[in-house]
Structure formats: structure tokens, C-alpha cells
Amino acid sequence: MTTTTEAAPPQVVPLEAARKKRRKLTAYWLLLPGIAWLVVFFAIPMVYQGSTSLQTGSLEQGFKLTWHFATYWDALVEYKWHFVRSFSYAAIATVLCLAIGYPLAYTIAFKANQRWRNVILILVIAPFFTSFLIRTLAWKTILSDGGPVVGALNHLHLLALSDAVGLTSGHRVLATPLAVVCGLTYNFLPFMILPLYTSLERIDPRLHEAANDLYARPFTIFRKVTFPISLPGVVAGTLLTFIPASGDYINAQLLGSPSEQMVGNGIQKQFLNVLAYPTAAALSFILMALILGMVTVYMRKAGTEELV
Amino acid sequence: MTEQQPEAATAGGDVRLTGIGKTYGDFTAVQPLDLTVPQGSFFALLGASGCGKTTTLRMIAGLEEPTSGTVLIGGQDVTDLPPYKRPVNTVFQSYALFPHLDIFENVAFGLRRRGKKDVKKQVESMLELVELGQYARRKPHQLSGGQQQRVAVARALINHPQVLLLDEPLGALDLKLRRQMQLELKRIQTEVGITFVHVTHDQEEAMTMADTIAVMNAGRVEQLGAPADLYENPGSTFVANFLGQSNLIAAEVTGSADGDLLLSASGVRLAMPKARCATDATKVYLGVRPEKITLAHASATGDIAEGRNRLQGTVVDSSFIGVSTQYVVRSEGGQEIAVFEQNMDRDIRIAPGAPVVLHWNPAHSFGLDAAQAIDAGTGEAAA
Numbered sequence: 001m002t003t004t005t006e007a008a009p010p011q012v013v014p015l016e017a018a019r020k021k022r023r024k025l026t027a028y029w030l031l032l033p034g035i036a037w038l039v040v041f042f043a044i045p046m047v048y049q050g051s052t053s054l055q056t057g058s059l060e061q062g063f064k065l066t067w068h069f070a071t072y073w074d075a076l077v078e079y080k081w082h083f084v085r086s087f088s089y090a091a092i093a094t095v096l097c098l099a100i101g102y103p104l105a106y107t108i109a110f111k112a113n114q115r116w117r118n119v120i121l122i123l124v125i126a127p128f129f130t131s132f133l134i135r136t137l138a139w140k141t142i143l144s145d146g147g148p149v150v151g152a153l154n155h156l157h158l159l160a161l162s163d164a165v166g167l168t169s170g171h172r173v174l175a176t177p178l179a180v181v182c183g184l185t186y187n188f189l190p191f192m193i194l195p196l197y198t199s200l201e202r203i204d205p206r207l208h209e210a211a212n213d214l215y216a217r218p219f220t221i222f223r224k225v226t227f228p229i230s231l232p233g234v235v236a237g238t239l240l241t242f243i244p245a246s247g248d249y250i251n252a253q254l255l256g257s258p259s260e261q262m263v264g265n266g267i268q269k270q271f272l273n274v275l276a277y278p279t280a281a282a283l284s285f286i287l288m289a290l291i292l293g294m295v296t297v298y299m300r301k302a303g304t305e306e307l308v
Numbered sequence: 309m310t311e312q313q314p315e316a317a318t319a320g321g322d323v324r325l326t327g328i329g330k331t332y333g334d335f336t337a338v339q340p341l342d343l344t345v346p347q348g349s350f351f352a353l354l355g356a357s358g359c360g361k362t363t364t365l366r367m368i369a370g371l372e373e374p375t376s377g378t379v380l381i382g383g384q385d386v387t388d389l390p391p392y393k394r395p396v397n398t399v400f401q402s403y404a405l406f407p408h409l410d411i412f413e414n415v416a417f418g419l420r421r422r423g424k425k426d427v428k429k430q431v432e433s434m435l436e437l438v439e440l441g442q443y444a445r446r447k448p449h450q451l452s453g454g455q456q457q458r459v460a461v462a463r464a465l466i467n468h469p470q471v472l473l474l475d476e477p478l479g480a481l482d483l484k485l486r487r488q489m490q491l492e493l494k495r496i497q498t499e500v501g502i503t504f505v506h507v508t509h510d511q512e513e514a515m516t517m518a519d520t521i522a523v524m525n526a527g528r529v530e531q532l533g534a535p536a537d538l539y540e541n542p543g544s545t546f547v548a549n550f551l552g553q554s555n556l557i558a559a560e561v562t563g564s565a566d567g568d569l570l571l572s573a574s575g576v577r578l579a580m581p582k583a584r585c586a587t588d589a590t591k592v593y594l595g596v597r598p599e600k601i602t603l604a605h606a607s608a609t610g611d612i613a614e615g616r617n618r619l620q621g622t623v624v625d626s627s628f629i630g631v632s633t634q635y636v637v638r639s640e641g642g643q644e645i646a647v648f649e650q651n652m653d654r655d656i657r658i659a660p661g662a663p664v665v666l667h668w669n670p671a672h673s674f675g676l677d678a679a680q681a682i683d684a685g686t687g688e689a690a691a
Contacts, residue, residue, distance in 0.1 A: 209371050210404040212391040214418035214463070224417075228408045 053281035063277065075282045079266045083290065086262040089177065090246035093184035097192035097241045098234065100185070105196035105233075106226075110205070124193050132187060136254045139183050143173045143255065175257035183251035191240040199233025200226070235302050243291055263287050322347050323368060323471055323503065328377030329527075330363050337363045339527040340376055345471070345520075347382075350497050350504045352518035354511060356550070356685075360527040361507045362401075365473050368505065369398045382470050392421075397464035398473040402480055403456050405448035411435070411459055412444040418467040434466045437496070454485045461493070465500060472497075474506040478513065490516050511551050515539070523547050525685065539597075543586045545676055548595050550685035555601070555645045556593040557619075558678060568670060574641035578617045578673070585675030593676045598646040600672040603635060605655055606663035617673065619666040621645065623658060637666060 053071060055063040076083075108120050127135055143149050150173050153159045162168040168176040203226060211221040227234075249264025263283060271280035322344060329340035338360040345351040353361040366372035368379055370391035378387045386394050397418065405414050412431055419427045435441045438458040448456055457477060464472055477493070478486045494517050497504050508514050514521050515535040523530045523538065523546070531543045542548035545556060559573035569585055571578045571594060578594055585592065596617075603623075604612055612618065624644065625636040633654070635647040645666060658664060 204404060206400055206402070206404040207406060209391070210398070210400055210406070211417070213369060213371070213396075213398045214467070215392045215421035216417075217392055220421060225406060225408075229406075231408075 049281045049284060052277050053285055055278050059275045059277075068278070071278045071282045072286060075279050076286055078279075079263060079283060082261055082263045082266045083286075085177075085252075085260065086246045086264070086287070087290070087294075089181055089184060089252075089260075089262060090242050090248075092181050093188060093245050094192075094238050094242045096181070096185040097189050098238060101189060101192035101196055101237065102234075105193050105200050108197055109200035109203070121197070124190050127186075127190065132250060133254075135187060136183055136250050139179070139186060140174065140254055143179050143182065145172050145174060149173060174255065175260070177256070177260055179255040180252050180260045180262075183255045184245045184248060187248075187251065188241040188245050191244070192237040195236035195240060196230065196233045199230045199236070203229050231302065235299065238298075239295060243295070246291060247287060322380070322382060323351075323505065324380040325364070325368070326378050326380070328364070328367055328374045328379060330360070330367060330372060331375045336527050338367070338374075341529050343522060343529065343532075345503060345505055347503055348501050349519045350494070350506065350517055352506045352508060352514035352521045353524055354508055354514040354521050354550075355524035356509055359524045361509075361524045362475055364524070365398075365475055365505060365507045368471070369396055369473050370394050371398075395470040396473055397467050397469040398475060399457075399460045399464050399477045401476045403448075403460040405456055405459055405463070407448055410445050410447055411440060411451070414448065414459055415463045415466055417463065422467075430466060434462045437465075437499075438462045453481050454489060457481065457489060458492075461496065465496070465502070469502065471503045471505060474504060476507055476509070478508075478510075486513070493517065515551070523550060525550075541584065541586075541674055542595065542676070544684070545593065545680045545682055546685035548674070548676065548685070549683065553598055553646060554595045555598060556595050556676070556682050557639075557641075557643060557645075558682075559592055559594045561590045561592060569675065573619075576619060576640070578619075579670040580617075580673035580675055581671055584671070584673065587675060587677035589677050589679065591678040593678050593680075593682065595674045595676055596668055596672055598634070599632075599648040601645070601647045601666050601668045603637070603647055603649055603655075603658055604665045604667065605657045606665055607657075608655075609665050612665065612667050615670070616667040617670050619645070621664055621666060623660050623662045623664055625660060626658070637664060639666070 051065055052063070054065060054067050054069065056066045056068045056071075057063040104120070104124075108117050112120060141147060150159070150171075153162070153173070154171065159168060159171050159173075162178060163171065167178040167181075173179050173182075207225055207229070208221055211225045212218075216224060246262075247264050249262060249268050252260050252262045252265050253268075267280050267283045267287075270276045270283060324345075325341065325343040327340045327342060328338065329336070330338040341364075343364075353364060355361045363372055367374045368381075370386065370389060370393075374387065378385055380386070381395055384395075406417065409417070412435070415434055416427050416431045419430060424430070432441065432444075435444055438461060440455060440458055440462070443451060443455065448459065451459065457480075460477065474493075478489050481489060490513055493504075506514070506518060518535060520532065521535055521538055522532045525546045531538055531547045533541075538547060538551055542551065542554070545554075548554040548556065557573050557578075559571040559578060561569055562572050562577075563570045564582060567582050568579045569582050571580065571592070573594065580594060606620070619639045621637040621639040623635055624638050627634050628651075630651070632648045632650050635649065635658070637645045637647055639645055647666060
């Protein structure tokens with residue numbers, strides 16, 4: 001009895017099932033390139049870096065995995081001021097980007113007509129047509145000692161003020177925290193403006209009319225309607241600005257002096273000059289963990305999960 | 309009827325527009341117009357899209373600045389006041405609910421802006437009125453269209469405005485829900501007794517809900533009156549065609565007798581009461597609504613009572629729609645005339661191709677100046 005059924009199984013059913021199974025698999029096949037990309041360029045380097053950070057040795061004698069966790073602590077102690085500078089410069093630059101970017105994005109979204117809207121948006125993106133390095137070098141010229149900015153600030157006696165609060169020193173802008181913050185702000189401004197614009201542009205102007213109709217004055221409309229609705233854009237913009245800015249080393253390198261160095265400069269130095277690969281890897285991991293922690297707290301505070 | 313209200317009458321929620329107009333560059337959206345909406349009435353601005361009805365409403369709300377004229381609400385000149393200082397609230401087309409606030413906060417918005425006390429109690433009782441109590445903590449996008457519509461009404465009404473403005477509030481709803489909401493809005497209006505100004509392009513909606521309708525066309529008020537009055541005595545071809553359906557027959561005045569005008573329409577003698585003719589011209593359109601006409605087979609001509617208007621013709625088309633049958637008859641003059649017959653005693657001989665006589669009471673005719681376009685207001689927007 002059993003042998004007969006096994007000997008002559010119904011042919012159609014397994015074929016159908018196989019076809020269904022194959023169709024289900026198609027979705028996974030489509031994911032493959034993306035997964036492969038992530039594995040090769042993200043997962044493997046991460047594991048490699050993680051193991052590097054726990055190795056000891058030198059380039060001449062070779063590195064060995066010794067699970068040396070003390071590297072992390074040593075790196076953190078040595079570079080604590082770099083971390084402080086990284087995050088405070090990035091935070092100041094982010095706040096400045098928001099202060100400059102929000103009014104601009106608001107103007108593009110609500111005040112500009114279609115033609116001006118496109119012109120301004122192109123102007124916002126225009127800096128991307130030149131390289132990051134060249135843009136930062138240009139700022140070196142702008143902020144140079146004989147340059148227009150120093151001249152103007154001196155004329156207004158503002159440099160004495162910024163010297164006093166420690167933003168600048170010796171009546172010059174270049175090689176001071178101010179210069180680094182300026183560079184960061186300039187370079188990451190588009191990353192703030194674009195998400196802000198997208199979130200503002202989606203707001204139905206009738207909501208403004210409805211709020212106006214319901215006894216809200218223009219500023220109240222902004223405070224109670226426009227700003228809360230644009231919050232996802234604010235969160236996206238601040239993250240897109242703060243995260244790359246805190247890992248940046250070009251601005252500190254070109255516009256700052258050794259006393260403005262950020263974590264990025266430390267990683268670069270450990271990796272390329274000192275050739276202390278474990279320390280460089282450990283620094284990278286600490287930076288990543290700190291950013292991740294801050295972002296998590298920030299997102300919780302902003303309470304944007306339900307808005308997005 | 310509503311235009312000449314004495315100044316002394318309780319000016320509580322009267323809306324008085326005098327010479328109000330709006331132009332955008334060369335384009336005139338609203339011709340300077342005078343309009344008085346009496347306190348406590350349900351007033352409809354009816355017209356096809358682009359006729360200026362929404363612009364008029366927005367000028368009352370303060371969302372649009374009039375080019376000329378003044379807006380008075382309850383005797384107070386509000387022409388130069390911004391929207392947030394006017395004692396009016398608006399129910400917007402597609403509602404414009406605040407997406408980031410829940411239903412409770414949406415409804416509480418106006419109260420909070422004015423720093424009112426016991427917001428919670430007021431909002432809760434308002435949500436009860438529109439039967440949305442259990443949805444207080446939902447976000448607008450979690451509600452159906454009809455529920456969102458009720459939130460929009462509650463959000464405006466809770467402020468006890470002197471006038472509630474409704475901008476096509478039912479446009480986004482399906483037919484069944486729209487009928488239901490029409491009755492609902494009418495109920496709320498009777499309950500709260502606030503003046504409602506309602507903008508719509510749906511003539512049935514306007515007639516169902518409003519006490520007074522202003523029919524607007526190309527930036528002007530064509531005619532103003534109670535729904536039945538407008539329907540029975542249209543003053544222009546636009547109103548005749550836009551509000552319901554009309555047969556307009558070109559005719560010439562040949563004389564008068566006993567208060568009736570005698571007319572000749574391509575040789576056929578017709579009559580209508582002088583009082584129902586809106587013009588002194590000799591070239592007129594005689595209008596008659598399709599449901600006022602009775603059809604008789606040509607062989608039954610003898611049974612038709614004396615003194616009725618008659619036209620000979622041939623049935624071109626008939627469609628049975630349940631309560632009635634709609635016929636298209638080509639008259640001897642070559643004009644197509646629509647006739648709606650109740651399905652009571654159907655004469656089976658009346659079928660396409662049959663010779664018939666159309667007859668109606670002359671008192672059901674109305675006269676319009678033939679200098680107007682005969683097809684004004686018949687566009688698809690009027691459907």
C-alpha cells in the first residue's frame with residue numbers, strides 16, 4: 001500500500017509547490033546585491049576593525065589579537081579633549097546650521113515663487129559641484145589674517161570680544177575654534193536645508209489659514225503648527241549635520257591649529273603617522289558608540305517616532 | 309427679500325457685504341456685490357467652480373483681502389481685521405485638520421489660543437455633539453472622511469462664532485455620506501442657531517440645506533431667494549438651467565389678455581402669466597420645468613382641457629428610471645424638450661417614434677429675456 005503511493009506520487013503538486021517556492025524566493029534574490037554590499041563594505045570591515053582594536057603589537061613585530069580592552073580606556077583618556085571639542089564644535093555648527101537653514105528653507109517653501117524656489121535650491125546645492133577640500137581651502141583664504149572677514153571684524157571691534165570669550169585669539173580668525181566652526185557650518189549647511197525644505201514644503205498652506213481662522217497670530221501659527229509639523233525635518237537635518245560634523249577632520253586640519261584638533265584628526269594621526277592601528281580602531285569605535293548613544297537620547301527626546 | 313433688512317434689526321450675526329469685490333491683476337474674481345445674510349439663517353452661495361463663491365467666503369473669513377467694499381459682521385466693520393480677530397470660523401474644504409494634534413487638541417485649538425477656561429469640559433461636550441467622544445485621542449489620519457468632517461465642524465463651532473463659514477464641506481464625501489451629513493449639519497445649525505454661510509456647487513445640496521440661496525455666476529450674484537422661489541421663478545437662463553433642468557422655448561410676445569401674455573413660438577400660440585415674465589422684451593424664452601409637462605398621445609388630443617399650453621411633437625427617446633420616466637420629445641419647431649412623467653398610468657403607446665402632444669398649465673411657465681445665452685449654466689458643473 002505504502003510502496004505504491006510512494007512509487008507513483010502525483011506529479012502536479014510538487015511542481016506547483018516548487019514554482020510557488022521559487023516565486024517567494026525572488027524577493028530575497030533581489031535583496032542579494034544590497035546585502036552583499038553591506039557584508040563586504042560594512043560588516044567585514046567592522047569585524048576587522050573590532051579585532052584590530054583588541055590587538056597588541058607594532059607594525060614591525062606584527063599585531064596579535066590579545067583581547068586588550070585597555071586600549072579603549074587609554075585612547076579615551078588620551079583623546080578626551082578631542083572628543084569634547086568634536087562634539088562641541090559639531091553641536092555649535094549644528095545649531096548655527098539650523099539658525100541659518102530654517103529661515104532659508106521656510107522662505108523657499110512658503111515665500112518664494114516657483115522660479116525663485118528652483119534658483120535658490122540650485123544655489124543651496126551648488127557648492128557640491130566643487131570638492132569638499134577645495135571649499136575648505138577657500139575658507140582659509142576668506143578667514144586669512146589680511147582677509148575681508150578679519151578686517152571687517154576688527155573694524156567693528158568684534159574680534160576683541162570674541163578673543164575675550166575664547167572663540168578667537170590674538171586678533172586673528174584662522175587657526176581658532178571660530179574658524180573650525182565656520183568651516184563645519186558652511187560645509188554641512190546643505191544637509192540641514194534640504195530635509196528642512198522637504199518637510200516644510202509638504203505642509204498644506206491651508207493649515208496656516210485654519211490656525212489663523214482659529215485665533216492664532218502669525219507667530220503662534222509658527223510655534224503651534226508649522227514648527228511642530230516640520231519637526232521630523234529638524235531631526236533629520238540635525239542628525240545629517242551633527243553626525244558627519246563630529247567625525248570630520250578636514251576643517252580642523254585646514255582651518256584650525258593643533259589646539260583645535262578633533263577626534264577625526266586623532267584617528268588620522270594614530271593610523272597614518274603613529275601607525276598605532278589598535279588605538280585608531282578603538283577611537284573609531286568610541287566615536288561611533290558615543291554618537292549612537294547621543295542620537296538615541298536625542299530621538300527619544302524629540303519624540304518623533306510617531307511623526308515620521 | 310433679504311437685501312432690505314432695516315439697520316435697526318438685531319444685528320447679532322448679520323453678515324453685510326457692501327460693494328465687495330476682488331480682482332487679481334486683470335482677472336475679476338468677484339464683481340462688487342451687496343449681500344446681507346440675516347442672523348441665524350442657513351445661507352448658501354451656489355455656483356460652478358470659478359464663479360467667485362469661495363473668494364466671497366474667504367473675504368468674509370478675512371483670508372482674502374477685498375479689492376473694494378466693506379464686510380460687516382454683527383454691525384462691526386471687520387474689513388481690515390485679520391482672520392484671528394474676526395468672530396467667524398471656517399470649515400475648510402478637505403478640512404485642514406492639524407495632522408500633529410489629536411482630535412481633542414484639534415477641537416481645543418481655538419479655545420486654547422484665546423486662553424479659555426474649562427477647555428476639557430467644552431471639548432468633551434462638543435465631541436459628544438458630533439458623536440466622536442471615543443475618538444478624542446486619535447490622530448486625524450486615523451479617522452474616516454465623514455469623521456474628519458465632523459471634527460472640522462466641531463473645531464469651528466466650539467468657538468461660538470457669530471457666523472460659521474463652510475467651504476464645500478461635503479465635497480470629499482461619497483454620495484450616501486453626503487446626504488447623511490447634509491441632514492446632520494442642518495440639525496446642528498438648528499440646534500446652535502448660528503448663522504451658516506455655505507459654499508457649494510451642488511444645487512441639490514444647496515436646496516436641501518439652505519433657507520436662502522445666492523446663485524453666483526462669473527463673479528456676480530445672479531439671483532437670491534428661497535430654494536423653492538428660485539426654482540419656480542428663475543430670473544435668468546443661468547439660474548433656470550443651473551438649478552434643476554428647464555425647457556426654454558424661444559417665443560415672441562404678440563399681445564396680452566387678463567394678466568396673461570400671449571406668445572407665438574414658431575407659429576404655435578402659448579400663454580403665460582404676465583407676473584411670471586422677468587422681462588419687458590418682445591423676444592423672450594418661455595421656460596417650463598420638465599416635471600410640469602404632461603404627455604398625451606396625439607390621438608387623445610381631445611381629452612386635453614381648454615386653456616393649457618400645447619405643443620405637438622414626436623418622442624425621440626424615453627428612459628425608465630423607477631419613480632418616473634424621462635422622455636425627450638422633438639417639437640414641430642425642431643426643439644428637443646425634456647419631460648418627466650410620474651409612473652402612475654403609463655400610456656404604452658407613448659414610445660419613441662410616437663406622435664404626442666405636450667401640454668401644461670400656463671401658470672407653470674416663466675419668461676426670460678431672449679437676449680441671454682440659452683444654454684448658460686448647462687455645463688457639466690451644473691450636473
